[in-house]
Amino acid sequence: MKFFLIIYSLVLFVLSIGSCMGQELNHKTIGKKALLQNDTAFVNIKAFSKDFVYDMKYATNDNFLKEKVYNCGECLLRLKTVNAIIKANTVFIKKGYRIKFFDCYRPLDIQKKMWSIVSNPKYVADPAKGSIHNRGGAVDITLVDLEGNEVDMGTTFDFFGEKASHNYMMLSKEVIENRKLLKKIMEGAGFVSFDSEWWHYNLKTALKDKVSNTKWDCVE
Numbered sequence: 001m002k003f004f005l006i007i008y009s010l011v012l013f014v015l016s017i018g019s020c021m022g023q024e025l026n027h028k029t030i031g032k033k034a035l036l037q038n039d040t041a042f043v044n045i046k047a048f049s050k051d052f053v054y055d056m057k058y059a060t061n062d063n064f065l066k067e068k069v070y071n072c073g074e075c076l077l078r079l080k081t082v083n084a085i086i087k088a089n090t091v092f093i094k095k096g097y098r099i100k101f102f103d104c105y106r107p108l109d110i111q112k113k114m115w116s117i118v119s120n121p122k123y124v125a126d127p128a129k130g131s132i133h134n135r136g137g138a139v140d141i142t143l144v145d146l147e148g149n150e151v152d153m154g155t156t157f158d159f160f161g162e163k164a165s166h167n168y169m170m171l172s173k174e175v176i177e178n179r180k181l182l183k184k185i186m187e188g189a190g191f192v193s194f195d196s197e198w199w200h201y202n203l204k205t206a207l208k209d210k211v212s213n214t215k216w217d218c219v220e
């Protein structure tokens, strides 16, 4: 009897792995099951943590494209990116903040659309090379306090100008400290900052991952 139970469990385990395979970015199947796969699987971060805040700008008209280019505001990332950002958020929570997402994984077609509007690699990655967003390894984020108020980072998200740069210092002490805090904790969790945009962070190990153009399913 014990022998049959072990065989039955093994069969169930193998089937559950199979059901995750080949269904990248399917909202109904990705989630904790993806833990069975390697850490480059695309997953929906909501299946792993409830401690983030979302303002997915490209799922609204409130962005530099002046167009809603995502069907819904899901935040998909590779599992290793999710693990790293959860690590960073845990540190922020202890300090009285939480991460708010503006963008996560971005299909290559959307990158091309962005590049056709802003063809400047300081602000939009060239789709010929592919952005780390297209690889599921980049996040556009800010910090909010425990009441959900955004901390002052000196510019709005996607402000394409010198003032958004980490090197720009003609800002209040508070703004400089806020940017520094974001950078320090993100770097400690395995991300690298991007000089011209205070909100953009790349997972260090993401450059070797493949660019994707897959769109995700939206839940009604």
Ligand SMILES: C[C@@H](N)C(=O)N[C@H](C)C(=O)O
Pocket: 103, 114, 121, 122, 123, 124, 125, 131, 132, 133, 138, 140, 158, 197, 200
């Ligand atoms: C468009 C902006 N939010 C952004 O993510 N820019 C970087 C450089 C990118 O496109 O990878």
Ligand SMILES: [Zn+2]
Pocket: 103, 133, 138, 139, 140, 199, 200, 201
């Ligand atoms: Zn970005």
